[in-house]
Structure formats: structure tokens, C-alpha cells
Amino acid sequence: MQEPGQFDFFSEEETSTPVAEGKTAGEESAHRPLAARMRPRTLAEIIGQEHLLRDEALLPRLIRTNRFGSLLFYGPPGSGKTTLAEVIARETGARFVRVNAVQSNVAELRRILEVARRRPESDTVLFIDELHRFNKAQQDLLLPDVEEGSVRLIGATTHNPGFYVNPPLLSRSHLFRLEPLGSEEVVTILRRALGDAERGLGARGCRADEAVLSGLAGLCDGDLRRALNALEVLVMSLPEESELEVAHIETFARERRIRYDADEDEHYDTISAYIKSMRGGDPDAALYWLAKMLAGGEDPRFIARRLVILASEDVGMADSRALPLATATHRACDFVGRPECEINLAHATVYLATAPKSNRAYEGLMAAKKAIREQPLQAVPVHLRDTGGEASKRLGHGKGYRYSHDYPEAVSGQDFLEKPLDFYRPGENGEEKTVAERLERWKRLKSESRPGKPDRQE
Numbered sequence: 402m403q404e405p406g407q408f409d410f411f412s413e414e415e416t417s418t419p420v421a422e423g424k425t426a427g428e429e430s431a432h433r434p435l436a437a438r439m440r441p442r443t444l445a446e447i448i449g450q451e452h453l454l455r456d457e458a459l460l461p462r463l464i465r466t467n468r469f470g471s472l473l474f475y476g477p478p479g480s481g482k483t484t485l486a487e488v489i490a491r492e493t494g495a496r497f498v499r500v501n502a503v504q505s506n507v508a509e510l511r512r513i514l515e516v517a518r519r520r521p522e523s524d525t526v527l528f529i530d531e532l533h534r535f536n537k538a539q540q541d542l543l544l545p546d547v548e549e550g551s552v553r554l555i556g557a558t559t560h561n562p563g564f565y566v567n568p569p570l571l572s573r574s575h576l577f578r579l580e581p582l583g584s585e586e587v588v589t590i591l592r593r594a595l596g597d598a599e600r601g602l603g604a605r606g607c608r609a610d611e612a613v614l615s616g617l618a619g620l621c622d623g624d625l626r627r628a629l630n631a632l633e634v635l636v637m638s639l640p641e642e643s644e645l646e647v648a649h650i651e652t653f654a655r656e657r658r659i660r661y662d663a664d665e666d667e668h669y670d671t672i673s674a675y676i677k678s679m680r681g682g683d684p685d686a687a688l689y690w691l692a693k694m695l696a697g698g699e700d701p702r703f704i705a706r707r708l709v710i711l712a713s714e715d716v717g718m719a720d721s722r723a724l725p726l727a728t729a730t731h732r733a734c735d736f737v738g739r740p741e742c743e744i745n746l747a748h749a750t751v752y753l754a755t756a757p758k759s760n761r762a763y764e765g766l767m768a769a770k771k772a773i774r775e776q777p778l779q780a781v782p783v784h785l786r787d788t789g790g791e792a793s794k795r796l797g798h799g800k801g802y803r804y805s806h807d808y809p810e811a812v813s814g815q816d817f818l819e820k821p822l823d824f825y826r827p828g829e830n831g832e833e834k835t836v837a838e839r840l841e842r843w844k845r846l847k848s849e850s851r852p853g854k855p856d857r858q859e
Contacts, residue, residue, distance in 0.1 A: 435633035436626040438600040449586040471554040476579025479624030482557035486528040495524040502534035532556035533565035540567045581623025588614045609645035684754035705731035719759035719831030757831025765825035814850025
């Protein structure tokens with residue numbers, strides 16, 4: 402019989418993976434990865450995620466009162482999503498069914514949900530790892546049982562739920578964002594694993610000073626699973642009672658892989674930080690995000706395309722040399738290729754980050770689009786219409802047009818809209834200050850333009 406405070410992961414219908422033939426349960430446990438063996442069993446054992454787990458926060462209150470519905474945990478790998486799900490089931494005494502969306506299918510989901518419906522007295526927590534991998538039909542299948550309370554869903558995803566989770570399911574769930582663990586938190590857990598003789602590596606008697614553990618934590622970018630498994634590899638590769646040294650983690654440093662998934666959240670978040678760093682005039686931050694994308698295998702042409710956009714959207718008239726440089730960089734990525742084109746990207750990145758900024762041309766376009774959308778459409782003034790063809794001449798197209806080059810600075814004084822509008826308002830940065838002064842001068846010339854100048858029809 403299940404003891405109070407415990408939970409069983411599987412009923413008769415959902416049996417756990419059997420122990421391998423010839424091994425005892427204890428031996429099988431010893432062969433599980435260190436990260437799995439060291440998984441916290443209670444909320445009190447969890448280190449990190451203080452923004453979610455401090456006493457007055459919502460999640461601990463929901464767990465204590467056992468009044469939570471469906472939960473979605475969103476965060477990077479190794480941040481503790483699975484751990485939280487298991488702890489919640491354990492602390493609420495619920496029956497825990499774990500599904501991996503990569504391996505599951507509709508038939509398995511139907512079976513699990515049917516069993517939960519047949520056992521209304523048994524509180525079932527259905528944990529779906531990598532929930533974003535379920536398609537719309539699979540996610541929709543969960544809705545009736547989530548609504549009825551047959552199961553309490555806990556979904557885990559590394560992807561932004563707003564893009565990957567169906568709106569009806571998202572609206573019925575509490576969303577909690579987990580952050581990568583800090584270096585100090587990872588070091589604390591590594592030291593705990595190193596000394597734990599029951600579940601950790603304590604039986605081997607290995608030691609490590611703070612610098613070694615900090616170095617290992619730093620290489621793992623807040624991914625606790627990776628840090629624990631790296632520690633296990635190191636300890637198991639050394640004799641018992643050994644001292645871990647900085648030299649032992651150099652292999653991991655050489656083979657370090659950053660967390661960067663093309664076409665997924667990290668891709669969009671990093672390119673966003675890159676663009677905003679250049680827009681904000683910080684070449685150092687921009688180079689950092691550029692280096693991260695390149696290390697993660699990002700397509701240089703994708704980066705270059707964003708440079709071309711930024712050159713007009715954010716630098717614009719303040720420095721019109723930015724656009725030709727960005728366009729040339731995009732071309733260089735094609736015919737130079739990696740790794741040398743990374744130098745071209747760095748050149749353009751620093752230039753755009755340090756260039757004077759203006760988004761007035763972009764704002765002018767948005768204002769003109771708004772006028773087209775919301776105001777009566779203006780006809781082309783007769784004096785501006787095309788004069789090609791006999792019919793156009795008979796209709797008087799082009800009559801009264803003043804040829805701009807016949808006037809000082811090519812300012813004839815004519816209007817080019819039936820009702821003049823104001824869209825482009827130059828700023829004071831870079832070359833745009835000169836443009837602003839020129840436009841002010843042209844306004845004066847326009848009002849002073851000489852009447853009676855012979856008109857041309859062009």
C-alpha cells in the first residue's frame with residue numbers, strides 16, 4: 402500500500418521500465434545519470450528559481466493548498482521543469498504519469514485519459530515533457546479532460562508557449578517561466594552531489610575546490626543537467642580520493658557548445674538583442690551577440706539581411722552610407738563565405754552600432770501608410786499627370802507643371818499633393834541635421850518662387 406506522502410508514478414496500466422535482467426534495483430539506480438539520481442524530492446531541496454518558489458509566491462501556495470489546475474513550465478534545458486513536476490506530484494500525493502511528446506501519440510494519450518476518467522478518486526497529474534512537440538490535434542485532445550479535472554496537466558517546454566501551445570489550452574493554464582540557474586546555485590548543487598554518498602558521488606571520495614566547480618558551472622550556461630553529468634564523467638574518470646583540478650575541465654572548455662537552436666526561441670531572442678544593441682549604440686554588446694550567433698551556427702546571410710533592414714530603419718538619413726555598406730556585407734556573405742565573411746559582418750556591425758541614428762524615414766512611411774488607410778485618397782494633380790499619348794494632352798495632363806531645374810535649388814514652389822501633408826520630419830542626428838536645414842531653406846524658396854516662369858510639359 403502507498404504510504405502517506407508518497408506517490409506512485411504508474412498504476413497497473415502504466416508500469417515503469419523494468420529493472421534490467423541480472424541487476425538489482427540498487428544497481429540499476431547506480432547506473433542512472435547523476436542528474437537523475439540527484440533530482441530534488443521536495444520543494445525544500447530545490448535550489449534556484451527564487452522568483453517562483455519563495456514562500457509568498459503563487460506556485461508554493463498552489464502546491465500547499467493542492468488547488469492548482471493545469472501548469473505550464475517554460476524555460477531552457479536543465480532549469481528544473483521536470484523536477485518541479487515530480488515534486489508537485491509527490492508533495493500533493495498525486496498519481497504521476499509522464500509522457501514525452503516526441504515519443505507519444507494520440508492512441509497513448511487516449512488510453513491515459515481513459516484510465517484517469519475511470520479513477521476519479523485518484524488525483525492524476527499528467528506531465529507532458531516537450532509539450533511544444535504535440536500538434537494541434539493532440540493538444541486539443543487534452544482539453545475536455547483538463548476542463549473536467551480528470552487530469553491535472555503539467556506541461557514543460559523550452560519554446561515560447563505563445564507560439565507553440567494552442568490558445569484554449571494556454572488560457573486554461575498557469576504559466577511559469579524558469580530561468581537558467583546562476584553559477585553560484587550550480588556550484589552549490591555540484592558540491593552537494595560530490596559529497597552525497599547515497600545518491601551522488603560521495604562514495605568515491607573525490608574533492609574539488611571552488612575554482613574548479615565554478616569553472617565547470619560557467620561552462621554549462623545554467624544547464625544543471627549538463628553540469629551534473631559533466632561532473633560525473635570527470636569523477637568517474639579519476640581514481641578514488643582524487644582532487645579535481647582546473648586542468649581536468651579543460652577538455653570540456655575546448656568542446657563547449659553554447660545553447661543556440663536555429664529557428665527556435667534562442668534564435669529569435671539573440672537576433673533581437675543584436676539588433677537592439679546596434680540601435681542603442683553599443684558596439685560591444687552587438688559584437689557579443691554576433692559572436693554567439695556565429696558560434697551557434699547561424700546562417701551569416703540571415704544576419705546580413707537584418708543589417709540591411711537596420712541600415713534604413715534605424716540609421717536611415719543620419720548616415721546614408723550605412724545602406725550600401727550593409728548591402729555589400731550581404732553580398733560578401735555570399736561570395737566570400739565562412740569563416741572569412743564573419744569579418745565583414747563585424748565591420749558592418751560596428752559601423753551601424755556607432756553610426757548616428759534616425760528612424761524618421763521609417764516613421765514617415767508609417768505615417769503615409771496611415772494616411773492612405775484612414776483618409777480619403779487624393780487624386781494625382783493634373784499638372785503632375787503623365788503627358789504621354791494624344792488623349793493625355795487633350796485632357797490637359799501636365800498643364801501648369803513647372804520644371805524644377807528652372808528654379809534655384811530646383812525648388813519651383815509647386816505643390817505635389819492636392820492637399821499638402823507632413824510625413825517626414827528630419828531629426829538632429831548626423832547628416833539629417835543638414836537635411837533639416839535644407840528643407841527649411843526650401844520652404845522659404847518655395848514661398849518666394851518667381852511667378853510667371855514659363856511652364857514646361859514633361
